[in-house]
Amino acid sequence: MHLIGAGGHAKVVLEMLSEMGMTVHGIWDDNPSVKNLLGYPVLGSVMSLLETNPQEVIVAIGNNDIRRKIALQLRAKAACAFSKTSSISLSAELGGGCVVMPNASINAGTRCGSHVIVNTNASVDHDCLLGDYVHISPQAGIAGNVEIGEGTHVGIGASVIQGLKIGKWCVIGAGAVVLKDLPDYAVAVGNPARIVKTNRYAK
Numbered sequence: 001m002h003l004i005g006a007g008g009h010a011k012v013v014l015e016m017l018s019e020m021g022m023t024v025h026g027i028w029d030d031n032p033s034v035k036n037l038l039g040y041p042v043l044g045s046v047m048s049l050l051e052t053n054p055q056e057v058i059v060a061i062g063n064n065d066i067r068r069k070i071a072l073q074l075r076a077k078a079a080c081a082f083s084k085t086s087s088i089s090l091s092a093e094l095g096g097g098c099v100v101m102p103n104a105s106i107n108a109g110t111r112c113g114s115h116v117i118v119n120t121n122a123s124v125d126h127d128c129l130l131g132d133y134v135h136i137s138p139q140a141g142i143a144g145n146v147e148i149g150e151g152t153h154v155g156i157g158a159s160v161i162q163g164l165k166i167g168k169w170c171v172i173g174a175g176a177v178v179l180k181d182l183p184d185y186a187v188a189v190g191n192p193a194r195i196v197k198t199n200r201y202a203k
């Protein structure tokens with residue numbers, strides 16, 4: 001197993017992989033000034049890893065758009081990482097590359113696409129649908145039957161009430177309380193959440 005990314009998010013993922021008893025063969029990052037992660041050496045750039053045709057990789061980068069760009073270049077199996085303190089329903093379905101952090105919950109009937117992050121203490125309740133590259137930040141709460149489109153970032157401590165449809169590549173600000181559907185690319189903040197701008201970087 002190889003780990004792409006050597007930042008803070010990767011550090012938490014690395015600890016979870018070690019808890020799971022997985023052997024990490026190498027850590028790779030495009031920032032040459034990062035030399036090691038938790039005592040593991042950083043071996044080189046992402047491209048230098050991809051040229052070796054690795055068998056199994058986890059893209060441990062918190063930024064949804066960067067994670068997507070790297071994931072699209074992968075031919076290797078995208079591995080998942082789960083904290084032993086996370087709670088994932090047996091009826092939930094997760095795609096490749098998903099990461100579920102300590103004390104996060106994913107309840108019955110929820111389906112996550114690929115490379116989804118459910119961060120520390122976040123709660124995704126029953127029958128939700130999370131698109132590829134979604135990131136649910138620490139302490140965020142997603143009620144039942146919520147649909148969240150590809151690449152959307154739900155900020156730390158935000159809440160989304162039941163049954164809503166959130167578009168793709170949205171950003172929901174820290175602590176926002178979302179009471180209505182949001183269109184694609186919306187950046188929404190506050191309680192109740194209001195759209196303040198458009199997220200253009202991923203268009």
Ligand SMILES: CC(=O)SCCNC(=O)CCNC(=O)[C@H](O)C(C)(C)COP(=O)(O)OP(=O)(O)OC[C@H]1O[C@@H](n2cnc3c(N)ncnc32)[C@H](O)[C@@H]1OP(=O)(O)O
Nearest residue numbers: 119137138154155156171172173174175176187189190196
């Ligand atoms: C383990 C980890 O670390 S996971 C990472 C967790 N990180 C997060 O959850 C970060 C979430 N990001 C935010 O909340 C950001 O503030 C964003 C993305 C919503 C907006 O950031 P920017 O695009 O830089 O916008 P900017 O800071 O210019 O804010 C625009 C307006 O919205 C307001 N605003 C921004 N964020 C919020 C917020 N969370 N709640 C209320 N108002 C907010 C600003 O005060 C500003 O208002 P003004 O125009 O009246 O001055």
